[in-house]
Amino acid sequence: MAKILAFAGSARAHSVNKKLVHAVAGLVRDAGGEVTEIDLRDFPMPLYDGDLEEAEGAPESADRLYAIMKAHDGFLIACPEYNSSITPLLKNTIDWLSRPREGEPRLGAFAGKTAALMAASPGGLGGLRGLVHVRAILGNIGVHVIPEQLALGTAHKAFAEDGTLSDNSGAQRAADLASCLVRTAGKLGE
Numbered sequence: 001m002a003k004i005l006a007f008a009g010s011a012r013a014h015s016v017n018k019k020l021v022h023a024v025a026g027l028v029r030d031a032g033g034e035v036t037e038i039d040l041r042d043f044p045m046p047l048y049d050g051d052l053e054e055a056e057g058a059p060e061s062a063d064r065l066y067a068i069m070k071a072h073d074g075f076l077i078a079c080p081e082y083n084s085s086i087t088p089l090l091k092n093t094i095d096w097l098s099r100p101r102e103g104e105p106r107l108g109a110f111a112g113k114t115a116a117l118m119a120a121s122p123g124g125l126g127g128l129r130g131l132v133h134v135r136a137i138l139g140n141i142g143v144h145v146i147p148e149q150l151a152l153g154t155a156h157k158a159f160a161e162d163g164t165l166s167d168n169s170g171a172q173r174a175a176d177l178a179s180c181l182v183r184t185a186g187k188l189g190e
């Protein structure tokens, strides 16, 4: 069974991207995947600084997250678009996690993993432009990012009371993405 780690590139309590992660995590389970949902709020890291790294090493939260990422076959990520790009929270997390670790393979948290990307925004494009950058960054550190993705526009109106996606086409696209992620991560993780 494919083990998927699900998280958002926003720490905000009322984040629509966290809501999207939660909704689609349920669909990943429906598709036969095993999902661990985490909140990057629980993995605080200072802004990456080479001098800090040299003096103190990686933050304890990066060590914890590294172990969790290594134990999964794939990632389900919903990242908000900030000025047409990735959020500093997600980029900083990737930067710390991409650093070499003694006794560990190069890019051990990322290389060979499978990822499905999503974004949610109150705007009409749903964060589509930011995903171009997230895709490129992850691809360049060895992640197989599946071609399918979900950019959910008008996201503040997209969820039902129970947290599921209320819009029919959004719900179907999310279910398709979830099953594609489970299928691909299952095959590549064999």
Ligand SMILES: Cc1cc2nc3c(=O)[nH]c(=O)nc-3n(C[C@H](O)[C@H](O)[C@H](O)COP(=O)(O)O)c2cc1C
Binding pocket: 008, 010, 011, 012, 014, 015, 016, 017, 018, 080, 081, 082, 083, 084, 085, 120, 121, 122, 123, 124, 125, 126, 127
């Ligand atoms: C610094 C900043 C830049 C933003 N830039 C964009 C943008 O380029 N495109 C967009 O659709 N929304 C943009 N937004 C609005 C976010 O999509 C919106 O705040 C969204 O709710 C953030 O995601 P979250 O709810 O998961 O925290 C921006 C928000 C911030 C704070």
